[in-house]
Amino acid sequence: MHESKTKVLSAADCPSRLLLDQIADKWSVLIIASLRDGPLRFNAIKRRIEGVTQKALTQCLRRLERNGIVERNVITTSPISVEYEISALGRSLDRPFKALYQWTLEYLPEVEKARARYDERAVAD
């Protein structure tokens, strides 16, 4: 009818979101950060990231590898060792991630004030 052009936003169709969901989640960001200074082996990453389980770490590393963000090198010693390192593509994430991080540093105080105001109002109701 007359609702010719209401632009509908879709999370499912948006390639951008689909991609970001795979690389900007809780663990992935920490993994990428932990590899910034150089390659690390599986258990070394695990030790660096507090609270991550082996399962979660494996899943995340696989996904990051599939998306070309990290590279996986098997070193056939005995016992076997596996080294992970950031790819060039992964490094290109540094800028946008840093921009987000800077935002939180800059505005976290404001956010906390807003929270305090909101919570105070909620108690008063």
Add this chain to the structure above:
Amino acid sequence: MHESKTKVLSAADCPSRLLLDQIADKWSVLIIASLRDGPLRFNAIKRRIEGVTQKALTQCLRRLERNGIVERNVITTSPISVEYEISALGRSLDRPFKALYQWTLEYLPEVEKARARYDERAVAD
């Protein structure tokens, strides 16, 4: 002992992540985008965002409001209507969000190549 300074990354303690988890999730990003052109009422937002349920939308809006990203104005007509609009703080997110979005536009082709390579290798195994 001698493991004096292994820097351990924690998702739980990181204020940055804690905050980003609240404003960079699936629905919040779409809500913020939908409000870019001006205030909208509850059901107008709901219509714009494909697939969001009333519950999810309510929860997200509350959280965004609490964090000072959107503002909620009750208009006492009958029936009642509620208008949501982006705050100045919310608008400050435009830059970092855009940076991330630009990244996906620029590198998605590379990511897709990486995926194709990975999947091919996986099939071959």
Add this chain to the structure above:
DNA sequence: CAGAATCCATATAGATACTG
């Protein structure tokens, strides 16, 4: 219209045990 409340399916995380 803008929600609150409830119920339920399912996805996800975590713990545990096992292996090349």
Add this chain to the structure above:
DNA sequence: CAGTATCTATATGGATTCTG
């Protein structure tokens, strides 16, 4: 060491119903 496999607790999401 670097995983895989399995089980379970819990969280999350969606559908539905109801209300000022």
